[in-house]
């Protein structure tokens with residue numbers, strides 16, 4: 001029996017990993033030993049995928065090879081195509097996309113192969129397919145065709161192109177690319193843990209990723225970015241209204257989405273980059289409203305609760321300024337996190353042991369069975 005239970009598994013070391021690491025006291029994040037501050041806004045999402053899935057930053061030849069794989073792997077199969085017109089009517093994009101991601105296994109050329117080599121091919125394919133699925137979903141629900149992919153653009157640029165229907169500005173692509181890098185992996189967060197638990201039963205990578213999508217969706221995890229945008233846009237009037245709004249929410253005992261973190265006791269290093277990018281986009285678009293609201297909200301939440309913004313907070317105003325619809329913010333998170341999830345599934349399969357923690361029983365004991373007629 002376990003010695004002590006930890007509510008929400010806080011501080012429990014649930015896996016060993018060489019993919020990412022966090023120092024929550026110092027507010028530092030590392031991907032395979034690289035400080036996020038050194039690589040964010042310097043490497044492309046494709047380089048990041050290589051780093052997470054294949055363990056090293058690619059040289060030019062390795063990057064070209066991965067880029068070619070990603071380009072040839074992004075086709076979605078007939079089963080998923082057939083589902084698209086049905087699932088876009090379902091409640092939310094994350095529900096629909098969870099179903100679409102699950103369906104990708106049906107036509108996957110490696111579906112029947114559970115080897116590590118097949119895992120690696122499926123991992124690349126899933127990263128390539130995810131942005132296409134989101135773009136196709138967006139087009140389907142608006143009754144339009146997606147724009148053709150531009151071979152000059154990478155994953156970030158092509159996604160913006162397909163979502164907005166317009167060729168994105170160079171700086172917008174750079175900023176979105178950096179967002180994808182910043183969200184790519186984060187140790188044993190809830191969705192990655194979910195993926196690893198599923199993978200550890202020796203289940204397949206599509207099952208693990210489908211579970212991860214379900215975990216990411218919730219507002220205490222990836223769903224917070226959408227919730228932040230809804231909060232920002234619900235505040236009427238000017239920035240002076242923010243103080244009263246925040247205090248009212250806290251007095252009512254409600255949490256403010258985008259604040260707080262299980263691991264960081266100081267600023268989330270990703271928020272540092274996203275805050276700067278949000279401000280830059282506010283300047284570039286000439287619309288400071290949501291950046292100014294966010295800055296004020298950050299100050300009031302710090303004064304009132306001592307809480308720092310997490311990755312989801314400034315991601316909201318950044319994605320909004322980039323023209324991404326609010327209900328696609330969490331799917332965008334999934335596009336990025338697919339790289340981390342798949343790397344973790346491979347790592348789990350490489351050195352597997354079933355994940356099966358203990359529980360602390362709190363129910364009644366020594367109950368006696370009685371006939372149904374006597375109950």
Ligand SMILES: CC(=O)SCCNC(=O)CCNC(=O)[C@H](O)C(C)(C)COP(=O)(O)OP(=O)(O)OC[C@H]1O[C@@H](n2cnc3c(N)ncnc32)[C@H](O)[C@@H]1OP(=O)(O)O
Nearest residue numbers: 219220221222224254255256257258259260261262310312
């Ligand atoms: C990508 C990501 O997943 S980043 C996280 C995204 N999620 C959010 O932004 C949702 C809002 N934040 C939260 O709910 C939490 O801070 C979490 C889920 C991120 C971390 O949760 P935990 O480590 O379990 O902390 P917990 O929820 O127990 O909070 C501890 C205390 O801080 C308070 N608190 C934590 N976050 C917030 C918040 N955002 N707003 C108001 N109060 C908060 C709690 O009410 C609690 O107070 P209490 O001790 O008086 O009851």
Ligand SMILES: O=C([O-])CC(=O)C(=O)O
Nearest residue numbers: 185186188189190262311
């Ligand atoms: O690590 C966590 O618990 C949540 C988080 O910030 C992430 O998944 O990026």
